[in-house]
Amino acid sequence: MSGPPPADAATPILPAPDPDPFYSAPPDLAAHHNGDILRVRQVDVGRYGPANGWQILFRSSNSQGAPIAAMTTLMVPLMPAAHRPLMSYQAMINSLGLECAPSHELLRGTVQEAPALTAMLLRGWAVAVPDHLGPESEYGAARLGGQIVLDGIRAAEALPQAGLGGSPIGLAGYSGGAMATAWADALAPTYAPDLRIAGVAAGGIPANMIDMARGLGVAPHPLFGLGFAAAIGLERAYPQQVPLSSQLNPQGVALRNEMANMCTQQIIDVGANKDAQQLSTTTDPLMSPSARAVLAENSLEYYPGAPTAPTFVWQGGADVLVPVGAVDRTVAHWCRAGDRVDYARLPGLDHGPAGVIGLPQAIAYMEGRFDGAAPPSNC
Numbered sequence: 001m002s003g004p005p006p007a008d009a010a011t012p013i014l015p016a017p018d019p020d021p022f023y024s025a026p027p028d029l030a031a032h033h034n035g036d037i038l039r040v041r042q043v044d045v046g047r048y049g050p051a052n053g054w055q056i057l058f059r060s061s062n063s064q065g066a067p068i069a070a071m072t073t074l075m076v077p078l079m080p081a082a083h084r085p086l087m088s089y090q091a092m093i094n095s096l097g098l099e100c101a102p103s104h105e106l107l108r109g110t111v112q113e114a115p116a117l118t119a120m121l122l123r124g125w126a127v128a129v130p131d132h133l134g135p136e137s138e139y140g141a142a143r144l145g146g147q148i149v150l151d152g153i154r155a156a157e158a159l160p161q162a163g164l165g166g167s168p169i170g171l172a173g174y175s176g177g178a179m180a181t182a183w184a185d186a187l188a189p190t191y192a193p194d195l196r197i198a199g200v201a202a203g204g205i206p207a208n209m210i211d212m213a214r215g216l217g218v219a220p221h222p223l224f225g226l227g228f229a230a231a232i233g234l235e236r237a238y239p240q241q242v243p244l245s246s247q248l249n250p251q252g253v254a255l256r257n258e259m260a261n262m263c264t265q266q267i268i269d270v271g272a273n274k275d276a277q278q279l280s281t282t283t284d285p286l287m288s289p290s291a292r293a294v295l296a297e298n299s300l301e302y303y304p305g306a307p308t309a310p311t312f313v314w315q316g317g318a319d320v321l322v323p324v325g326a327v328d329r330t331v332a333h334w335c336r337a338g339d340r341v342d343y344a345r346l347p348g349l350d351h352g353p354a355g356v357i358g359l360p361q362a363i364a365y366m367e368g369r370f371d372g373a374a375p376p377s378n379c
Contacts, residue, residue, distance in 0.1 A: 035154025090173030097261035140230030146183025199369030208326035225271020252279030306337035310375030316354025335379030
């Protein structure tokens, strides 16, 4: 999937539109409430286990509060169960192209967390996997992801044929998926107090976007592409506050255009070992006052609210991608606010291994919450 770059290089570059009309917003979108179902279709999810599957287009809100049409894919085991748990699992979609969204990856069988989804379904849990970057793939707009997650759960609960109206709710995700998961956790008390969230598990949380921008952009870095992609996504979400494109030199505009519809590995490959100064006409295009304000707005560490649901956080102690101190400080804030947090620091592990090692612990933690066991806390 590819689309032409904008005629004006200073205009934010949006992803190529999804060719499937199912994803398009209905004309009466604004008349609906957040979480309202706009459209639904049944899909085959049998590769993940014996389950029925639906894709649900629902109403949510973007970073400016305007209505958007968002998507979640819901899988419900065939085995009958009363009040079965509903797990919203946020995939690691560090991408800019709409074809990279979980709703597409799931049906192609290319979603990298497939074993985890199967493990959850085999436990009898319903699993919802939202496209939490939104209809314009606004990677980096973390708060938006939290809103989409919560509204996607509302939509899943409202689908009559799924039978999830009285289900206990869980949230889980790692890395980019944890960014949306943890924001949903923190926003839930005010954005979605109607949801009965039994527990949350989030690992490798990018809790401070300013620190990440500095870490990935100041000097050449093998993962620079992820930082640059997040800047492109934030410009899509906040075109006035993050005027990235107007600050790029020709090399930067060319890389932006090349990345506009890419998935994670492509983004990493084409951006490897570059830095912001190579691509921009300023020292650092994300350090202007308005851009810093947007980064702060999407940094969980600076959000004054806190979750009320029991939460498991896991973090590699030697993580070179996610600033560990920001996770420490976020957990400390949540503990001071009275949340019951079980924080697992995995010594010596970098970002990738920590995700693999911690996920079984996360599933076990969520089993305890769904079974009604007292939540552990090491606050």
